[in-house]
Each structure stands twice: as structure tokens, then as C-alpha cells.
Amino acid sequence: MRAIAPDLFIETPEGPRLLGGRRREGGDVVFPLPQGGERAFYEPVELSPHGLLWSWTVQRFRPKSPPYAGDEDERGFQPYAVGYVELPGEVIVESRLEFGEVEPRLGLSMRLEIVPFNHGADGDLQSCYIFRAEGA
Amino acid sequence: MSEVFIVGAGIHPFGRHELSGLDQGVFAARAALADAGVEWRDVQCAFGGSFAAGDADAALPRLGLTGVQFINVANGCATGGSALLSAYWAIKSGEFDLALVLGFDKHPRGSFNPAPADMGLPDWYGELGMMLTTQFFANKIQRYMALYGISRRTLGLVAEKAFANAVHAPHAWRRAPVALDDILNAQMVNDPLTKFMFCSPSEGGAALILASPARARQLGRDQIRLRGAAMRTRVxxxxxxxxxxLDIERGPSPAEMAAKAAFQMAGLGPKDMNVLQLQDTESGAEIMHMAENGFCEHGAQEKLIQSGATRIGGPMPVNTDGGCLACGEPIGASGLRQVYENVIQLRGQGGGRQVPGNPGIGYSQVYGAPGLAAVTIIGK
Known part of the structure; x- marks a missing residue:
């Protein structure tokens, strides 16, 4: 399984980490790590895998393709939660979310996970990042 | 610096039509010219745009090849608002006496699906299904409801009012009332928002004629002045x-900043406004924009809306023609529709949706991608 994009997240001995960027001037943290010409202004930073739910919604209809690249068609589409997780002291990141049976509420503890997402143009399985509610 | 008057206003009904977006724009332009009592050849400069229906200056062969200075405006969701600002600045400078502002659009059905790269974003962001405007609005109101105690019922009341007002607006798209329970129990699109709580991309055209004081007096149309107009992008x-x-440290929204700037230009405050058109991409946006524009404290909307304050006849009538919820959103025309509606209200021509008490000042605010807001204050 390969990541849906390079430099989005990395595996460490302590588990996966999202890759952000800390602006060399001012120290602001952003996600994802900027690419191309902007990259020079940032140093890569491994973001905390723990955070607090900042807001959420559920995507109830299949987004248009492009740009959406899920394998499933209209019929096979399963709604997914998506929202924002605050990584204390760092930045608020947007992510797909998993709540299981846990009732979403602001401040809920969330943990980073890498999960299978789709198959790339070459048929290989690709992974993406999500945040899962603690206990879900 | 010259004062600026709105001497003409025209609209092509919003909705779904056979007509091309361009032809809907031309229809609106002709209506505005006729309303002002001027000929196309009298217009000295024109600013226009559409987001998805081509260049606005394609209207020239239809309106007449007079050699007029026509500038195409492309500025995302503020395309119409930016065309209006440009014409405002042109007349205010004293360079011109008569200007046309034109906006029109025609979008495919369903949600907008911009390419990530066009917004400076990586492809994976769209591939994972996170690049939807509807998700943003749902996330924003979800958090807002939790922080400020706004109920789902209040979300529903905003939509219910929109369709009730639109019954009396000939230019609106969805003109049948919808019961509150039907709104609340309808198909969920992005929680907590159901399908009736979201506006849809649609079609339509709107146009305004702006004039200097001398030209406005000559036309006998010196009743409605543009008292303030400002646009702000995200900070x-x-x-x-x-x-x-997002940064953990939160900052002001573009609407907050544009509102402050427009109030300052007009020398007026929120309490002086008699009729409000606030961007209602979805029910929550109208609620949040009430506070962002300074019309109430955060959280006060719950009581205000439940008590009917924002209905026609209430102390702060909002979206008297049904707003985006009932008119849909043809991006290039949407902001100009708000100003058109305020012109109608100030002239007392609102019919069944007329705000009582002879409203003297109208406020309009448009918001959109990628994070900008434009505010216009017009008054007698």
C-alpha cells in the first residue's frame, strides 16, 4: 500500500505522523507541507497524532469526479465524516473522520490513523490519513 | 470625489432556463437601461462578468458596438460585487457620468467541482473528497451551533422564511412555500444541513446603471445613492x-472587515439599516452573517429568528426575495441580485414582500470562495 501523495505523512517507530511545514519566518505551522516554490520557506515538521475535534460534518452524496477519486460508484457510495481536528499548540487540520458509535462533539479526543483509500491508475492500493475518535 | 447614484436596475429571473447565460445577462442589461430611461449608446463605461458563462463583453454585439470601454471582471464569487465596485470607483472619481454593471451565470447542476490546482491546492485534497464548498459551510455552522447555542429548528426557520418570501418575488426560482417540518426532515446533505437548507447553483442575470449626481438629477433618478461599498479578502x-x-489563533472574517469599512464610508451603523440582504449559501450562513455584519451579538440569532425579527415586518428583515436559498446562486449575478432587491425595496415596489414603513437604507453582503466578502449600502 502506498500513500495517495508523497510528503503527506510518514511512518515513524512511534506510528504515523502527518507532515506539516513550519514557516522559517514567524514559525507558523501549516498542513500539508507546501510543495514547489513555497517549499523553500518552510521546514518539515512531524505533527502530533493526537488532537481534539474542532468541527465535523458528514458527506452524504458522492462528490463529483474529478476531483474525487474514490473507487466506488454512486450506488456503492458510503457517507463519510469529514471535519477539523485541533493539534494543540500546532495547527488545526482537515481530515476524514471515523466516529464509530461515539457521538461527535467539540473537543472529542481523536487519533491519527493510516487506512486504505482507493486504487491508483496502475491498480495499486493507495492509503490516506484519517482521525479516529478514541474508543471508536 | 463625486457621489454615486443607482439610476437603473434590471434582472432576468433566476432558475433554470433555455436561454444562454449571456442572453440572460443581455436581458438584464436592457431592463436596467429601460428602467433608467437611457440608451445603450449613452453608457460611457461598463464592467461585467460571469463565472461559468463566458466573457461579459460578448454582450457587446447584442447591445450595440458603440465603442464603449468595457472591462471583463473575473473575481470568483465576488465577480458581480467587484464589477459594481469598479463602476462605483469610476463614477466616484469624476471620470464618468454613466456606467453599466452586469453579472450573469449558468452553472451545471449539482455541487461545484473546481480543480484543486486552480485554487493552489494539491490533487490529493480533491481526490479524498474534501474539496466541497458544502462541507465548509456545514463545518462552520456545526461549530457555531455548539459554541453559541443555535438550534436545528432555527436553521429550518431560515429556510422556511426564504421560501415564504420568494412566493412574492417574481425573479426568484423556488417560489412555493415549504413547511418547517419538511425542511427539517428532508434528505441530509452535509450534517446538520438538509437539502432545503442549501442553495443550488442556478442561472440568471442582473444589471445596474450607476450615474453621477448631475446625470442622476437630469434623469430624475437622484433618489438612491450608493452610500458605501467595500470588498475584503481573507486574513x-x-x-x-x-x-x-487553519491557524489555532482565530481572526476576523472577510464579512466583518467589509462591513466595518462600508459602515465607515456611509457614516452609518447597523441600527440605521432598514432592509438586509445577507449571503445565505445555506441557512447557517445567514445566521452567522447576521452577527459578522454587526446586526447582533453571536448567539443572539436564536431568539431573534425564533421571534420573527428577520421576517418581513420584523425589525431587521433579511433576504426579502428569498435570498440564495430561493433564488439559487448564479455566481456572477448573485451579488447584484441583492442590490437589485434593495433598490426595489427602497422604491416601495416590493409588492407582497415589501418591507413596511418606507425603508430608507438597504444593506447587502455577498460571501464566497476563496474567502472574500463585499458589502454595499444604498440609501435615499
């Missing part, structure tokens, strides 16, 4: 569409 810390990350 650090504001929560905007298509944001893979």
Missing part, C-alpha cells in the same frame, strides 16, 4: 472554503 485566522489547515 490570517479566518475560516474559509478549501482550507486543509
Amino acid at each position: 490570517k485566522g479566518s475560516f474559509e472554503v478549501f482550507s486543509p489547515s
Whole structure:
């Protein structure tokens, strides 16, 4: 399984980490790590895998393709939660979310996970990042 | 610096039509010219745009090849508002006496699906299904409801009012009332928002004629002045569409900043406004924009809306023609529709949706991608 994009997240001995960027001037943290010409202004930073739910919604209809690249068609589409997780002291990141049976509420503890997402143009399985509610 | 008057206003009904977007724009332009009592050849400069229906200056062969200075405006969701600002600045400078502002659009059905790269974003952001405007609005109101105690019922009441008002607006798209329970129990699109709580991309055209004081007096149309007009783009810390990350330290929204600037220009405050058109991409946006524009404290909307304050006849009538919820959103025309509606209200021509008490000042605010807001204050 390969990541849906390079430099989005990395595996460490302590588990996966999202890759952000800390602006060399001012120290602001952003996600994802900027690419191309902007990259020079940032140093890569491994973001905390723990955070607090900042807001959420559920995507109830299949987004248009492009740009959406899920394998499933209209019929096979399963709604997914998506929202924002605050990584204390760092930045608020947007992510797909998993709540299981846990009732979403602001401040809920969330943990980073890498999960299978789709198959790339070459048929290989690709992974993406999500945040899962603690206990879900 | 010259004062600026709105001497003409025209609209092509919003909705779904056979007509091309361009032809709907031309229809609106002709209506505005006729309303002002001027000929196309009298117009000295024109600013126009559409988001998805081509260049506005394609209207020239239809309106007449007079050699007029026509400038195409392309500025995302503020395309119409930016065309209006440009014409405002042109007349205010004293360079011109008569200007046309034109906006029109025609969007495919369903949600907008911009390419990530066009917004400076990586492809994966769209591939994972996170690049939807509807998600942004749902996330923003979800958090707002939790922080400020706004109920789902209040979300529903905003939509219910929109369709009730639109019954009396000939230019609106969805003109049948919808019961509150039907709104609340309808298909969920992005929680907590159901399908009736979201506006849809649609079609339509709107046009305004702006004039200097001398020209307005000559036309006998010196009743409605543009008292303030300002646009602001996002600053650090504001929560905007298509944001893979946000700063923990929060900042003001573009609407807050544009509102302050427009009030200052007009020398007026929120309490002086008699009729409000606030961007209602979805029910929650109208609620949040009430506070962002300074019309109430955050959280006060719950009581205000439940008590009917924002209905026609209430102390702060909002979206008297049904707003985006009932008119849909043809991006290029949407902001100009708001100003058109305020012109109608100030002239007392609102019919069944007329705000009582001879409203003297109208306020309009448009918001959109990638994080900008434009405010216009017009008054007698």
C-alpha cells in the first residue's frame, strides 16, 4: 500500500505522523507541507497524532469526479465524516473522520490513523490519513 | 470625489432556463437601461462578468458596438460585487457620468467541482473528497451551533422564511412555500444541513446603471445613492472554503472587515439599516452573517429568528426575495441580485414582500470562495 501523495505523512517507530511545514519566518505551522516554490520557506515538521475535534460534518452524496477519486460508484457510495481536528499548540487540520458509535462533539479526543483509500491508475492500493475518535 | 447614484436596475429571473447565460445577462442589461430611461449608446463605461458563462463583453454585439470601454471582471464569487465596485470607483472619481454593471451565470447542476490546482491546492485534497464548498459551510455552522447555542429548528426557520418570501418575488426560482417540518426532515446533505437548507447553483442575470449626481438629477433618478461599498479578502485566522489547515489563533472574517469599512464610508451603523440582504449559501450562513455584519451579538440569532425579527415586518428583515436559498446562486449575478432587491425595496415596489414603513437604507453582503466578502449600502 502506498500513500495517495508523497510528503503527506510518514511512518515513524512511534506510528504515523502527518507532515506539516513550519514557516522559517514567524514559525507558523501549516498542513500539508507546501510543495514547489513555497517549499523553500518552510521546514518539515512531524505533527502530533493526537488532537481534539474542532468541527465535523458528514458527506452524504458522492462528490463529483474529478476531483474525487474514490473507487466506488454512486450506488456503492458510503457517507463519510469529514471535519477539523485541533493539534494543540500546532495547527488545526482537515481530515476524514471515523466516529464509530461515539457521538461527535467539540473537543472529542481523536487519533491519527493510516487506512486504505482507493486504487491508483496502475491498480495499486493507495492509503490516506484519517482521525479516529478514541474508543471508536 | 463625486457621489454615486443607482439610476437603473434590471434582472432576468433566476432558475433554470433555455436561454444562454449571456442572453440572460443581455436581458438584464436592457431592463436596467429601460428602467433608467437611457440608451445603450449613452453608457460611457461598463464592467461585467460571469463565472461559468463566458466573457461579459460578448454582450457587446447584442447591445450595440458603440465603442464603449468595457472591462471583463473575473473575481470568483465576488465577480458581480467587484464589477459594481469598479463602476462605483469610476463614477466616484469624476471620470464618468454613466456606467453599466452586469453579472450573469449558468452553472451545471449539482455541487461545484473546481480543480484543486486552480485554487493552489494539491490533487490529493480533491481526490479524498474534501474539496466541497458544502462541507465548509456545514463545518462552520456545526461549530457555531455548539459554541453559541443555535438550534436545528432555527436553521429550518431560515429556510422556511426564504421560501415564504420568494412566493412574492417574481425573479426568484423556488417560489412555493415549504413547511418547517419538511425542511427539517428532508434528505441530509452535509450534517446538520438538509437539502432545503442549501442553495443550488442556478442561472440568471442582473444589471445596474450607476450615474453621477448631475446625470442622476437630469434623469430624475437622484433618489438612491450608493452610500458605501467595500470588498475584503481573507486574513490570517479566518475560516474559509478549501482550507486543509487553519491557524489555532482565530481572526476576523472577510464579512466583518467589509462591513466595518462600508459602515465607515456611509457614516452609518447597523441600527440605521432598514432592509438586509445577507449571503445565505445555506441557512447557517445567514445566521452567522447576521452577527459578522454587526446586526447582533453571536448567539443572539436564536431568539431573534425564533421571534420573527428577520421576517418581513420584523425589525431587521433579511433576504426579502428569498435570498440564495430561493433564488439559487448564479455566481456572477448573485451579488447584484441583492442590490437589485434593495433598490426595489427602497422604491416601495416590493409588492407582497415589501418591507413596511418606507425603508430608507438597504444593506447587502455577498460571501464566497476563496474567502472574500463585499458589502454595499444604498440609501435615499
